[in-house]
Amino acid sequence: MTPAARLAAAIDVLDAILAGAPAERALTNWGRANRFAGSGDRAAVRDHVFDALRCRGSFAALGGALTGRGLMLGLCRAEDRAPEAFFTGAGHAPAALTDAERDHLCVARPAAEDLAARDWPDWLLPQIKEDLGSDFDAVSAQMQARAPVFLRVNVAKTTRRAAQAALAAEGIEAAAHPLAETALEVTAGARKIMKSRAYETGLVELQDAASQAMLALVPLSPGARVLDYCAGGGGKALALAAAAPQARITAHDIDAARMRDIAPRAKRAGARITLAQPGKVTGTFDLVLVDAPCSGSGTWRRAPEAKWALTPARLAELTALQGEILAQAARFVAPGGRLCYMTCSLLSVENAAPIAAFRGTGWQVTRALRLTPRDGGDGFFGAVLERDGTDRELALTSLG
Template sequence: MTPAARVQAAIEIVDAVLVAARTGGAAADTLIARYFKVRRFAGSTDRREVRELAYAAIRRAGQPPVSGRAAMIGLAGDRPELADLFDGSRHGPAAIDPAEPVAPAGVAPDWLVGRLTKALPPDEWPALMARAPLDLRVNRLKADREAVLALLPDAVPGLLSPDALRLPEGTAVEATGAFRDGLIEVQDEGSQLIALACAAQPRMTVVDLCAGAGGKTLALAAMMDGEGRLVACDVDRGRLARLWPRAERAGVGRIETRLLDGGRETEALADLAAQADVVLVDAPCSGTGTWRRNPEARWRLSPARLDRLVAMQQHVLELAAPLVRPGGRLVYAVCSLLAEEGRDRISDFLASNPHWSVVSSVAAGHPAGAGRLLTPANDGTDGFFVAALTAPC
């Protein structure tokens, strides 16, 4: 591919991302993979360069641009060498007309700016669009951090989690023996801190109420040393099914899984009432803390969708609380920076449940009401809110 053809390919990919954002379609990385699956002529350098251009244009545009071309013209305004490639050549983009729309630079859609201002000082905003590092969690069931460091000479220890390692971006982790043998899992260091906030121990009963594909479930299993009762629940059959191959590789054999039916969760969880030492609620959320990994997620969010997510978070908290035994722990977390999904949810819960008490969750992060807010700029992690509460005895 010529340099100009790469620019045109990136424009087409951003157009596909914009359509997916409006219609609830696939994520950008999936769309990029599909794009090149039918364009076998593109070499590895072509694919890498096109991907970089597409993501750079997406990261730059806070508002959903009118088109992929408008997004790329905006990027070209910052990169004169890119503007020269709008030359009308075969397979390249047409020359830029000064009257064409240009996507303005920004961090978030206009309707979200005020909410972000309440959560973070503006000097932390650029980090939300920085490229995310590659973090690993050492699987305590099979190894310790020093042993894995010896196997991965490019890795460095994390600064916050005792199980965290960080590798250079682009490292082919899944090709390593350490990954194949289940010594490590790919997991952001902030996500590891949420699991640590649960303070799970062997012989406990622990419920991961929104387990998804089981990243935090596996971390909890390692903390429990394979002893006790660990129950992983979710409403998505496909996501929950992905836990089993991961658990097998990690050497975790004692996990109960429960597929919950929306609207009938209380019935499905009745046998766990007041039985759990720990309940983790890693609630569905806006994902505003993960923009550096999924920058197009900004374009998928709307005020109406945020309202639905807040209602769902409230619902899941109401499901979780009765499962906690007297003196047990409830940990609530979202990969969101927004107060209405984090601080406000716990504030409302405590107002309705005044006999519950707040416990220290993680030492890192900004204070955020009864919890902590981890951010890319302050902590080097994805953005997370986490709070830990104790049930009345």
């Protein structure tokens, strides 16, 4: 496929998404209907689509319309590529530019900070500006770009240096990242990871560096009883198992289907994790980890479709749920134990606010950490709480 044909394909996929189709389904449907497209073509179309979803507001402003065509015109303009070189109508290229489109493309482009602000939902913009403060412009610009690919080194099996060497032998370049001692940032060969021997033998796992940094907050002693209360796919449970092989880790999720990957991942990693059925947790634990359901706003570089799907009503539902889950999880904390609350959110209403409310029930914050993409990874928040003791102000730490 020519570059112009790839843009035309992305236009079709984006129009399907804007009409209500999930992004992955729209891409799959396009791929099945265009089996002639090679792997490079499919990857390029996918990149165009996700670039447009990340930058939907700014691309629409640059391209003149919130349509697949307008978004691809905006992409060309954002990347300083002449749209008339691709929108020619020749072969499989998009139709030639209209007079109205030519007129719009002659309009001076907005300032970079104005374009960045357009890539937040309008209703959320005042809140995210307040929450990010002086970091708003820098974080907004970073959220327009593709997220880095990070790996977590399984320290139960290897070292970071040895993992780098194993990956390099398979054409995957990875550099140590300062956010966490286990973090590697993939700089070349990312598409080879899932089929690499280093991955298949459990030397590395895909996990964001900020998520890994959050786990450094977690106090974990040998033999500790640990409950990952909202385990999902088990990424944090696996990381804790690697950091403390003697810990007794139980994974739980209200939806058992979300945990279906834990057993094969644990086997690959050489980890021992017990799975609890939904609502069937028994006993108490030295550490209860709550990676709470949230907006995912800190990960919107990776899942940009979710950014535009979030509504005020859904955010209100999530914040109520977060408080309920904290109360539920606290029942499983043993005397002298700790409760650790985390989200992959940038919003204070999901982070400091539920913790401040929970502190009124007899808990105190001993440690807290907030990360944004300025720190290198996704946006994350974490706080460690203990029962009883003098109430203290929530002190946030930033690594930026």
